[in-house]
Amino acid sequence: MKRYLIFGYGVLSYALFFASFLYAIGFIGNVGVPKSIDSEALLPLGTSLLINLGLLSLFAIQHSVMARPAFKRWLTRFIPAHAERSTYVLLSTLCMALLMWQWAPLGGVVWNISNSWGATTMMALYFASWALLLYATFLINHFDLFGLRQVLHAVQKKPTPELAFQTPALYRIVRHPIYVGWLGIFWFTPTMTVTHLVFAMIASAYTIVGMKLEEVDLENVHPEYSQYKRDVPALIPSLRRRLARPAAAQSS
Numbered sequence: 001m002k003r004y005l006i007f008g009y010g011v012l013s014y015a016l017f018f019a020s021f022l023y024a025i026g027f028i029g030n031v032g033v034p035k036s037i038d039s040e041a042l043l044p045l046g047t048s049l050l051i052n053l054g055l056l057s058l059f060a061i062q063h064s065v066m067a068r069p070a071f072k073r074w075l076t077r078f079i080p081a082h083a084e085r086s087t088y089v090l091l092s093t094l095c096m097a098l099l100m101w102q103w104a105p106l107g108g109v110v111w112n113i114s115n116s117w118g119a120t121t122m123m124a125l126y127f128a129s130w131a132l133l134l135y136a137t138f139l140i141n142h143f144d145l146f147g148l149r150q151v152l153h154a155v156q157k158k159p160t161p162e163l164a165f166q167t168p169a170l171y172r173i174v175r176h177p178i179y180v181g182w183l184g185i186f187w188f189t190p191t192m193t194v195t196h197l198v199f200a201m202i203a204s205a206y207t208i209v210g211m212k213l214e215e216v217d218l219e220n221v222h223p224e225y226s227q228y229k230r231d232v233p234a235l236i237p238s239l240r241r242r243l244a245r246p247a248a249a250q251s252s
Helices: 002-029 045-065 069-075 081-102 116-139 148-155 177-187 194-221 225-231
Strands: 109-112 191-193
Touching: 002 081, 002 116, 002 148, 045 081, 045 194, 069 081, 069 194, 081 148, 109 194, 116 177, 177 194, 191 194, 194 225
Parallel strands: none
Antiparallel strands: 109 191
16 A cells, blocks of 8 residues: 555656646746736835745755755665655645745836747747757656655555666767756746846856755766766757767766
């Protein structure tokens, strides 16, 4: 019974994540959702800014602390190891949902592309960034990244082995295609409001910090990652790299 409860927990965590993922597309892109990043400003500027900084900080702290190996070891003293990743996914989803629910728009416009071709291009790049992010997760095993592989192994009464290192497709020309997707999501918009700019700047800074922390962990566990770092750029793809060239490691 316990292993089936773990499996159900993992599936529920994933379902909630995917629902928030879909809502986030509309929230950041101001498309088809009741409340978006640029909804009407209702609170004083200072209050709104403090709320938003708090929400972004909560997400960043949860996301980074729970991703560290030491925290994972501590957490699995209290929950089954097969459920650790699903717990991370669930709490990340709840933090994201809280951010979208309590986000306080600031108002103001930094730039606005009124030309229809230019606005359409920016929105196309925005949606392409989401597609890139999702595609990159499947390249490195989407189901492991979001905990489903682990909970399936719980049902099968099998340990979850570490994934073999590989550099499929995009990972041969850029180390962090998922983060490239996130940066595109933050910045590709036909109308950059003050609200959106605050969000994009803080989220981008956190992305860079999170990337550095992740790479420290990868180098500690996989010494060959250091050579991979030297061979493959982090965020700007090198189209001159030979796609068939084997690399030492992968990252997200």
